[in-house]
Amino acid sequence: MTGPSRIVASIVAIVLLGGAAAFAIVWRPAIAAVEPPGPLAFDAALVKRGRDLAAIGNCNDCHTVRGGRNFAGGLPVPTPFGTIFSSNITPDAETGIGRWSEAAFRRAMRSGVNREGQHLYPTFPYDHFTNVSDEDDRALYAFLMTRQPVRAPARENQLSFPFNQRLAIAGWKLLFLRHDTYQPDPSQSAEWNRGAYLVEGLAHCGACHTPRNALGAERNSAQFAGGDVDNWHAYALNDQSHAPVPWDADALFAYLREGWHPDHGTARGPMAEVVSNLSSVPSSDVRAIAVYMAGVSGTPAPDRKRQGEAALEQARSSSVQASQANAAGAAIYAAACASCHASGRPLPYGGVNLALSTAIASPDPRNLANIVLSGVQAVEGERSPIMPGFAASMTDVQASALLSYLRARFSNQPPWSGVEKTVQDARRAQTAFLMTSPLPRNAPADPQQRDKP
């Protein structure tokens, strides 16, 4: 063989080898279709367990559109790369997962590949679901396969090149999908380990509460340092939390179970749907999540503890040290907010004293803008916190003045910048969000299961 032809041969060999390697990374076989097993094929106790697990996984939240049929998919999920629509996970044979075997379902949960062998976008948080046990996958499968089948074809994703190439997902997985990231820690209690298993797995808390990198993967180095979801800021849950009063396991449990806590306020936005789901599952699982997350927040330093006590003290005392700098905001607070938020009436029917508000103490004013504009919706069939929204009655200028005033009066943090733009954006996003999102009041699926006080 001559020199040049040897080079050509090497190149061909490299290309072939590279191609084979790429093929191995990208290609996944289809898993044979099965006849839809039908609702009678599953044990009722298994289905019930699957129901609770699905609530912990918050599956209905993404896989149901506002006013639409349960689990029929079609919810637009905005990402920095374009809009991805959630899929139909009802057991419809043609448009849902009716022809998926349990093995196909488990592969989707663990590796993000559908029955046909296509890679799924990581908006479906399989980077967490990979930690779910075979046993729990079996129960989830039983629950979903016994739902009402709904014929609802998938909606076309709106992604630009190269993100519209499913091949790109294989590369993403190579970089970011780690199997077996959850390992039990024998030095911790069984409860803590149960919490770790749920939080890092099915409950996928980090999907919102951990910031993401440029390629949309959670940054492991900043776990629970706060992230973004649907134009809301998901608060930092680690030692960088801005909650005026530090969280502990009891407070977390009450909040996740009931949707509010007297020292912290009310769950709203996307979190309202999460707590609505958690209110209907075994309390031992919610307690386990709370215990694990309290470990994530860590024991507060003496300084932080003192700040918390000071905030509680400010909330108890009615002394008004109104800043005179923002008379417009102060007047709006006094007229529109104080009758509930400074009434001393306990939660959930009184408003939280704003000295305890994480929204006001946070570096990001979005959540406060959202809540002032949209309020808190009542939960159907239940006694629950409520707040009217002021979108129709406050101008952007009025809402901005109010936000700046609240920041100055109720936190010891520097003023926010760009408040008016935040309000404008919140107004726009809110309108779009309300058109497409599931009603927060839809959940829980079984309201009678809530053991409210």
Next chain:
Amino acid sequence: MMTLKVNGREHQVDADPDTPLLYVLREDIKLNAAKFGCGLGQCGACTVIVDGKAVLSCVTPMILLEGKQVTTLEGLGTASEPAPIQRAFMEEQAAQCGYCIAGIMMRAQALLQRNSRPTNEQIRSELEPHLCRCGTHMRILRAVRRAARLMDTADASSTAEGRVR
């Protein structure tokens, strides 16, 4: 003293800045179409239109209304000369006790002013903040659709700013 513009007329009102608009409308200006239901912004009976948007007047303090235009049901039409939305509700006999109806008409009016041909879905989701115990919901929905047709022939915008009484 503060100036409040209601149905195209200016009123001098002696009210604290935290007084809810509803109280001023009913007590001071004697416009009683907007009703006190829950006082918490949860039932919709107090709905009026402010600068084209449906607003819950029981939780809207006077301080937020400076320079804005308020329209109440009285500003849309009269018994002898009803506005399209009022005619439609009468023709469909959509009221039973009627307590919630004034608020519902105002939100429907605000909807039809910005969208003259709403879908059934849009009407339903728009009227979601309103409670009605009598249960005339189906008639209410028919009335809003009828009002949309009536406004197509009349001109919805002529009543938008309220009329001078």
